[in-house]
Every structure is written in C-alpha cells, then in structure tokens.
Amino acid sequence: MVHFLKDTVKTTNTFLLLFNGQQDRIDKSLQQMLRELQALFGETIWLNIILCFTFWPYDKTSIARRNSTGKTETWKINDFNLALQDKYGIKKNLSAVFIDSYARKDFSLGDKTQQLYFETEMEKLWNLTNNFQSFPLRTIQDVLEEVYDLRGENGQLKLDIQQLESDLKEKERKIQSQQDSISKLNSELKEKEWKIQSQQDSISKLNSDLREKERTVESYKSNVCQSNSFNYDMGTGICYKIIKEPLSWDDARERCRGWNADLISIHSQQENNLVFSIAKRLGRQTWIGLNDQAQEGSFVWADKSSVEYKNWHYQIPNGGRSKCVCVWYTDGIWDGHGCNYKKPSVCKL
Structure with a gap:
C-alpha cells in the first residue's frame, strides 16, 4: 500500500x-x-x-x-x-x-x-x-534519507559559512561607518522635527480659531434665517422656506422674491436630499428654481447661480413648450413640467 x-x-x-x-x-x-x-x-x-x-x-x-x-x-x-x-x-x-x-x-x-x-x-x-x-x-524513511544527504553537504556549507562570516565582518565595518553618518543625520532630523512640531502647534491653533469662527458664522446664519422667518439647515448651510400652497412656477418665484429670496437652486446631492425630504413630507412634486424660459432646452437657475449638479429623471427634457423643473416626492429625481402647473415650492434666502 x-x-x-x-x-x-x-x-x-x-x-x-x-x-x-x-x-x-x-x-x-x-x-x-x-x-x-x-x-x-x-x-x-x-x-x-x-x-x-x-x-x-x-x-x-x-x-x-x-x-x-x-x-x-x-x-x-x-x-x-x-x-x-x-x-x-x-x-x-x-x-x-x-x-x-x-x-x-x-x-x-x-x-x-x-x-x-x-x-x-x-x-x-x-x-x-x-x-x-x-x-x-x-x-x-524518505525524510531520514533526505537528512542523510543533507549531512553530506554539511562540510561544504561550513566552508561557505566561514567565507560568509568574513564577508559579514567587512560589511559590519561599512555599516558602522554608515551608522555614524546616520547618527549625524538623525541629529539634524530632530532639529527639523522640532521646527515642524512648532509649525504644527501653530497650525492647530489656527484650525481651532477657524472652527470657532465657523461656529460663529453658523450661528450668525441661523440667526439671520430665523429673523427672516426662514428655516436653517446645518448640513447644507441653506436658509429655506416652504410654500405649501400650490402655485404656478412664476407665482411661486414672485412669492419668494417678496421675501428677498428666490426659488431654491441645488448644487450637491446633500442639497437635493434636503429638497427631496421636503417634497416627501408634502407628498407633492415641488418646484425648484431650474427653468428654460429664456431659451428652450437651456436650463438655468432662477438665482443666476451656475448649473453644475444635475439629477434628471432620464435625460434633460426637450421639445415642446418651456419647462420649469420640479423634484419628485417619491425619489428626489428632477422632471420638467409646464410652468403653469400649480405645485408647492421651496425658497432659498
């Protein structure tokens, strides 16, 4: 066997x-x-x-x-x-x-x-x-035979080891010389590390000051929003007001402008999530500031900010009459509708 x-x-x-x-x-x-x-x-x-x-x-x-x-x-x-x-x-x-x-x-x-x-x-x-x-x-038994063969090679290995030991001593001498150089470099490095640490301490203080100023700015924004009867979203830094009354896009914008605001523009996924959460609570498609009333097919924000972030349903609407954009309350996707349709809306200060 x-x-x-x-x-x-x-x-x-x-x-x-x-x-x-x-x-x-x-x-x-x-x-x-x-x-x-x-x-x-x-x-x-x-x-x-x-x-x-x-x-x-x-x-x-x-x-x-x-x-x-x-x-x-x-x-x-x-x-x-x-x-x-x-x-x-x-x-x-x-x-x-x-x-x-x-x-x-x-x-x-x-x-x-x-x-x-x-x-x-x-x-x-x-x-x-x-x-x-x-x-x-x-x-x-196979292993024992391999061990026996290895013993036969042991003599040559001893000679090889002696040569390696001689080479090692020479390398140790060179290493010692290199270590002396390294010690000198370490001393210079510690001096530089001390300077870096000093700079890092200064940076930490600046960061602490910056965070304090950011908190002050956030508090100021929140107070400004409240003083204008707007809501403040800390995650996006947006002052917003919800118009629950269904209005046409133009009437909704006119209502916002009466508060020195405009229909909301969206520039990030986080901002879109805010509007989606509002539309979801209202249970209605909700107007935002995007429209192509000035030139059909060329969508711009009502507040003149740049169009960077997009979240269209399939593709940019084209053809037919001018369109104004709303956010769906089911998934936060954008869609173009006729501007005369009446929907809730969100203003941005």
Whole structure:
C-alpha cells in the first residue's frame, strides 16, 4: 500500500476514513491500518484526515430514534474523536461527515429528507477537502534519507559559512561607518522635527480659531434665517422656506422674491436630499428654481447661480413648450413640467 501511495498516487490533500455508522467502536483492522499510516507518514497525517460514517440513514424514524437515545451526529463525532485521541495522541478534533450508503438507491430517492441530508453532507465533504492543502506522500524513511544527504553537504556549507562570516565582518565595518553618518543625520532630523512640531502647534491653533469662527458664522446664519422667518439647515448651510400652497412656477418665484429670496437652486446631492425630504413630507412634486424660459432646452437657475449638479429623471427634457423643473416626492429625481402647473415650492434666502 505504501509503494502504491508513494509511486502512483504521489500527492493528495485528504485521507477519508470510512466507519460503519452502526458500530460504536473502531475495529482492530482499522486500528492496525491507522497505526501503520501514523508510523509511515508521521503525526502530520492527522491534519488531513476526515471521518466518514456510512450506513447513517436520515429517514424520519432513524432521526427520531437517534434523538431519543442521544446518539446523534454530535455524540458520534465526539465519541470517535475521544477514542482516536486516547489511542494515537491526536491533538485536534477531526471533522466528520455522515453519508447514508443507500441514499441513492431507488427505494430512497423519493424520501426528500433523506436526499436533502445526503446532498448537504456531500457538499460539506467537498468544502472540507477544498480547505486542505495538497502534500507529497513521503514516509518517515524518505525524510531520514533526505537528512542523510543533507549531512553530506554539511562540510561544504561550513566552508561557505566561514567565507560568509568574513564577508559579514567587512560589511559590519561599512555599516558602522554608515551608522555614524546616520547618527549625524538623525541629529539634524530632530532639529527639523522640532521646527515642524512648532509649525504644527501653530497650525492647530489656527484650525481651532477657524472652527470657532465657523461656529460663529453658523450661528450668525441661523440667526439671520430665523429673523427672516426662514428655516436653517446645518448640513447644507441653506436658509429655506416652504410654500405649501400650490402655485404656478412664476407665482411661486414672485412669492419668494417678496421675501428677498428666490426659488431654491441645488448644487450637491446633500442639497437635493434636503429638497427631496421636503417634497416627501408634502407628498407633492415641488418646484425648484431650474427653468428654460429664456431659451428652450437651456436650463438655468432662477438665482443666476451656475448649473453644475444635475439629477434628471432620464435625460434633460426637450421639445415642446418651456419647462420649469420640479423634484419628485417619491425619489428626489428632477422632471420638467409646464410652468403653469400649480405645485408647492421651496425658497432659498
């Protein structure tokens, strides 16, 4: 068997030990085979062994019987692992699968429970073997012969080591010279680090001052918004007011301009999310400041800001009469409608 494994199989990644699931102990013939494998291939063979219990039916009657006696799959695995650890000094618990030898027979194919467990255990076996690394089948004697050959090379290695030691001393001398240079550079580096730290302290102070000023600006913006009866959104820094009354686009803009504001322009996803949240609460499409009233197909913001961010439904509307843009309350997408339609709107201060 050993010559067959070494000369024909040569490499493997898994040894599958088959046990009769109806037996509670390891028989003597299997014990002898395991001792031979361990003696020939060493302790590492246990790293690539999987236990496979056959004659393990999964019909409902068998499952109920095992559950009532306590002799379940978990019990079986633990019992056999304890036996193997006691007899062979194994340091790990071996993985196991349970495969009913009759599962693929004609009289079992109609049993869905039986087939489900069979497929599950086969998939488990496949996954376990894929996690093992392949290794050459070498006996302990093979390893000893390799060691003997290595000893023959030892004399030449000693000579090589002596030459390496001589070369090492020369390199150590050069390294010492380089270390002296490095020490000088380290001293200069520490001086520069001190200067950098001083600059970083100054930058930290400036950043602290900047954050304080930003908080002051945010507070000022919020106060300005409130003084004009507008809402303030901290995430976008926008002062806005909602016109719930449905108006045409032009009437909505005129209402905004009466508050020294204009229909809202949107320049980022975050700003679009703000308008979307408003439209969603209102449950209506909501006017924004984008329109092509001046030139059909050329959309501009009412407040004259640049058009950079876009969130059209499919593509920019074209053809037909002039269009004004609204935000859908279902998904925040833009769409062009006739400007005379009446909708809620959002003003931006």
